[in-house]
Amino acid sequence: xxxxxxxxxxxxxxxxxxxxxxxxxxxxxxxxxxxxxxxxxxxxxxxxxxxxxxxxxxxxxxxxxxxxxxxxxxxxxxxxxxxxxxxxxxxxxxxxxxxxxxxxxxxxxxxxxxxxxxxxxxxxxxxxxxxxxxxxxxxxxxxxxxxxxxxxxxxxxxxxxxxxxxxxxxxxxxxxxxxxxxxxxxxxxxxxxxxxxxxxxxxxxxxxxxxxxxxxxxxxxxxxxxxxxxx
Numbered sequence: 001x002x003x004x005x006x007x008x009x010x011x012x013x014x015x016x017x018x019x020x021x022x023x024x025x026x027x028x029x030x031x032x033x034x035x036x037x038x039x040x041x042x043x044x045x046x047x048x049x050x051x052x053x054x055x056x057x058x059x060x061x062x063x064x065x066x067x068x069x070x071x072x073x074x075x076x077x078x079x080x081x082x083x084x085x086x087x088x089x090x091x092x093x094x095x096x097x098x099x100x101x102x103x104x105x106x107x108x109x110x111x112x113x114x115x116x117x118x119x120x121x122x123x124x125x126x127x128x129x130x131x132x133x134x135x136x137x138x139x140x141x142x143x144x145x146x147x148x149x150x151x152x153x154x155x156x157x158x159x160x161x162x163x164x165x166x167x168x169x170x171x172x173x174x175x176x177x178x179x180x181x182x183x184x185x186x187x188x189x190x191x192x193x194x195x196x197x198x199x200x201x202x203x204x205x206x207x208x209x210x211x212x213x214x215x216x217x218x219x220x221x222x223x224x225x226x227x228x229x230x231x
Contacts, residue, residue, distance in 0.1 A: 008058050008070050009077070010038035010106040011144060013045060015092075018210035019176040020142050020219055029139035032170055034128070035146035038066055040106040042122055043113035053138070054117075055126040063114045070107055074100060087183050089211045099212075129161035133169040141170035148178050148186040148220075156188045160195060163222065167201065172223045177216035178205065185215070196222060 016022060016039075027050055033041060036054035045052045058066055081088065082096040093099040117123040126132055128146075143166065147159055154162075166173045179185055186192075196203045202223040211217035 008037040008056075008066060008073075009103055009145070010036070010040060010070075010110055012040050012102075012106050012109075015210060016041045016142065016144065019144060019208055020174045021206065021208050026140060030137075032133075032138040032141040032166075034141055034143040034166060036144065038070055038107040038110045039144070040109035040113075042117060043109050046113065046117070046122065053122055053124060055124050055131065057125060057127045059118070059123045059125040063111045066114070067107065067111060070104070074104070087214055089214055092210075092212060129158060129165050131165055131169055135168055136171065138170040139172065141166045141173045143173065143175045145177070147175050148189070149181060151180045151186055151188075156191065159188070159192060163192070163196070167222060167224050172221065174219050174221050176208065176210075176219040177213060178218050178220055179213055179216045183213050183215055189220075193220075200224075 011019075017027075020026075027045070027048070029051075031045070031050070031052045033039070033052055033054040035056055036042060037056050037058055039054070042052045042054045058069070061069070078096050078100045081099060085096065093102060114123060124132075147154070147162060163173065163175075178189060193203050193205075202221075204221045204223075205218050206221055208217055208219050
């Protein structure tokens with residue numbers, strides 16, 4: 001998979017639960033979704049009465065513009081997935097077309113909620129590495145398919161600054177996946193882990209139930225609760 005820029009590509013609550021090993025207790029926390037794009041996660045959680053704020057630069061655009069952007073990139077992405085089918089695990093989806101239809105369905109659910117969600121402040125146009133939130137505003141941050149995945153577009157310095165910012169606004173941060181678009185491990189992951197550990201954060205790599213990219217079945221869990229307890 002080769003992409004010149006970050007593209008909007010939405011996922012569902014079911015996928016988020018698998019990607020981030022979300023428990024029922026986790027779902028009840030005040031959650032920040034980072035880089036959610038046209039995911040149905042926020043819409044589905046809101047319908048359940050849960051608290052989620054999603055941030056993404058794409059939220060500067062209207063629903064129609066976001067939909068057009070997804071459809072403009074759809075063929076190129078699905079074509080590359082089809083050409084590189086051996087790099088994916090075909091359990092959740094039967095084939096590239098089924099994947100595409102699932103992504104469009106997630107987007108449709110998102111679009112139905114987008115107007116109300118923007119009015120409620122649930123979809124905010126914000127971008128890493130600097131966020132307009134208070135310290136400790138969220139209990140949990142979920143960063144899906146942004147950090148690590150787009151290694152060619154985002155530098156190591158960007159990753160470190162972004163993770164530090166997410167840890168400023170949330171007690172715990174979970175990042176998925178830990179591989180790049182080409183299904184190779186993120187080259188600087190050990191550097192990231194060492195730097196976070198030096199700062200006193202609890203850092204764990206955990207296997208999860210979700211795997212679509214081969215080898216993409218792990219998330220990074222970073223917790224600063226131990227730091228708070230010593231203050």
